[in-house]
Amino acid sequence: MQNYNKYPYKIPASSVFPKRQIIYMPECHSTNVYLEEIVGEYAVADGSVVITDFQFAGKGQRGNQWFSQAGQNLTFSVLVRPVHVRASLQSYLTMVFALGVTDWLLKQVPAGVHIKWPNDVLLNRKKVCGILIENQLQHDCITTTIAGIGLNVNQLDFPFPSATSLRLETGRTYSLPECFYDLMICLDHRYEMLLKGLYNRLQEEYLQRLFGLGLEITFGDGAACYPGTVLGVDDYGRLEVRTPWGLKYFSMKETTIHWPLK
Ligand code: BTN
Numbered sequence: 360m361q362n363y364n365k366y367p368y369k370i371p372a373s374s375v376f377p378k379r380q381i382i383y384m385p386e387c388h389s390t391n392v393y394l395e396e397i398v399g400e401y402a403v404a405d406g407s408v409v410i411t412d413f414q415f416a417g418k419g420q421r422g423n424q425w426f427s428q429a430g431q432n433l434t435f436s437v438l439v440r441p442v443h444v445r446a447s448l449q450s451y452l453t454m455v456f457a458l459g460v461t462d463w464l465l466k467q468v469p470a471g472v473h474i475k476w477p478n479d480v481l482l483n484r485k486k487v488c489g490i491l492i493e494n495q496l497q498h499d500c501i502t503t504t505i506a507g508i509g510l511n512v513n514q515l516d517f518p519f520p521s522a523t524s525l526r527l528e529t530g531r532t533y534s535l536p537e538c539f540y541d542l543m544i545c546l547d548h549r550y551e552m553l554l555k556g557l558y559n560r561l562q563e564e565y566l567q568r569l570f571g572l573g574l575e576i577t578f579g580d581g582a583a584c585y586p587g588t589v590l591g592v593d594d595y596g597r598l599e600v601r602t603p604w605g606l607k608y609f610s611m612k613e614t615t616i617h618w619p620l621k
């Protein structure tokens with residue numbers, strides 16, 4: 360029997376991932392990096408998770424660092440092998456994880472949950488969760504996806520005013536193991552939709568939660584700023600925007616977007 364104090368996190372059983380394991384470490388450099396290291400060396404089962412109480416070199420998007428106070432939040436990474444998903448459609452993995460997190464958040468709060476393109480999760484217009492998806496591709500297939508999730512749960516102070524936690528927004532404190540278990544159920548459910556090929560539904564529901572949909576926002580390309588209305592996201596995960604010069608499709612690297620955050 361598991362010693363609950365030493366090994367606090369449990370993972371729900373899953374018919375899709377019958378052999379998955381959970382690896383818990385009190386501290387770790389980065390769960391994404393650790394998972395990547397062990398996937399190269401050992402036969403890590405599909406659906407396995409690495410979770411820690413503290414990362415001392417957490418990775419964020421675009422080469423940023425991810426900071427999270429020890430023992431306050433969920434910091435974990437999930438390994439999946441979506442070999443059936445074409446590499447050109449890898450944005451659907453972004454949707455799966457962003458939708459799974461927002462499904463879970465919507466069970467905790469009645470409203471104010473949005474996805475800021477491509478995969479930041481906002482609560483009351485502040486960032487409550489960051490997701491880092493790292494795919495390994497072979498030809499037109501995705502061989503492995505490591506999805507790292509940093510969900511701010513109980514942390515009370517942040518260095519950036521644009522960040523928040525569930526506790527700050529609701530005034531409640533949460534049990535991290537319970538949050539993790541229920542969140543995994545939500546993530547599994549969305550991944551099963553991907554396995555079933557329910558691409559249209561994933562895209563529709565992602566759009567329903569997309570922050571700024573239909574709003575006019577300022578875009579910058581380094582040289583100039585111009586207005587654009589967010590119309591949606593295409594199959595390749597690009598943001599579709601109506602600009603004064605017609606429709607434009609943005610990928611992450613191309614532009615600065617001035618989102619109307621708090
Ligand atoms: C972002 O910049 O918004 C993405 C942040 C992702 C952070 C998570 S925490 C768990 C996993 N391990 C990491 O090193 N990063 C991700």
